[in-house]
Amino acid sequence: MIRGIYTAVSGLITQEAKQDVVTNNLANANTIGYKTENLATKKFEDVLLSNYDKKVLGKNVKNNIGSISLGSKIDETLTYFSQGNIIDSDRETDFAINGRGFFTLQGENGRNYYTRDGKFNVDIQGYLVGSNGNRVLGENLSTGQREPIYVGNGKLSVDKEGNIAINNNVSHRFLMSDFENYNSLHKVGDNLYQGENPNFQGAFHIKQNALEASNVNVVNEMVNMMTVMRHFETNQKMIQMMDETLGKAANEVGALR
Structure with a gap:
């Protein structure tokens, strides 16, 4: 009975974590370039139950009853990098990626970050920056150097290959970064990712005066939310039922009348 309570509680913890992920997806349904997350779970290793009630030749011997699951646990959070819809905008510093790859941004710590959010601006020093102030990196076509893109007060235009005029x-x-395995990427906040060993050969087209919308399917997320709530309530009722049974076992079974 106690083991059953622990199993049900593990289900509550898992469903609560799933609800957090679904809520985060819904909250970012209108965030440019956001990618849907999903929580992967797995069960604890099954435990073999046995007793010594079986008798052979007058001796108690081990009798395997069967296995029992100890509940579920959180495995990892998966990100789905499917293409979001391309929506038009009226800003020349808005860019959408159609295809694979990420814009490359340089943080203040000198580390590179990757994003699908192409809602850029020009800072007071004249450099193209992301929404968090990190400078957008490009390849200088004259020197071959990878460096922040200086725009100044000039008229900015970009073709579909990412060439900037x-x-x-x-x-x-644009220094576009791609990865063989997107599962190696991890989110660091502000719609940014970190990853190792990027390559710069992604199959993509850049569209200016456009942005990539979130790939969150609101209807699916609402269904997921209701499913999580039903599972949570089921585990709650199981715990309540086992608690009442334990109470009766402790207070009523074997009591003298």
Whole structure:
């Protein structure tokens, strides 16, 4: 009975974590470039139950009853990198990626970050930056150097290959990063990812004056929310039932009348 309570409690913990993920997806349904998450769970290893009630030749011997699960546990959070819808905008510093890959941003610590959020701005120093202030990296077509993209007060235009022209003078190309295995990426907040060993050969097209919407399916997430709530309530009722049974066993069974 006690083991059953622990099993049901593990289910409550898992469902609560799932609800947090679903809630986060719904909260970011309108976040540019956001990718849906899902919580993967797995069960604890089954435990073999046995007793010594079986008798052979007058001796008690081990009798295997069967196995029992000790409940579920959180495995990992998976991110689905499917393409979001491309929506038009009226800003020349808005860019959408159609296909694979990520924009590459340079943090203040010198580390590179990756994002699908192409809602950029020009900072007071004239550099193209992401929504969090990190500078967008590009390849200097003259020197081959990878460096922050300087725009200044010039007219910005970008073709579908990511070539950047300032006042009709092509100077840089977006440094687009791609990864063989997207499961190696992990979120670090502000719609940014970190990853190791990027390559720069992604199959993509860049669209200016456009943004990639979140790939969250609100209807699916609402269904997931209701499913999580039903599972949570079921585990709650199981715990309540086992608690009442234990109470009767402790207070009523064998009591003298």
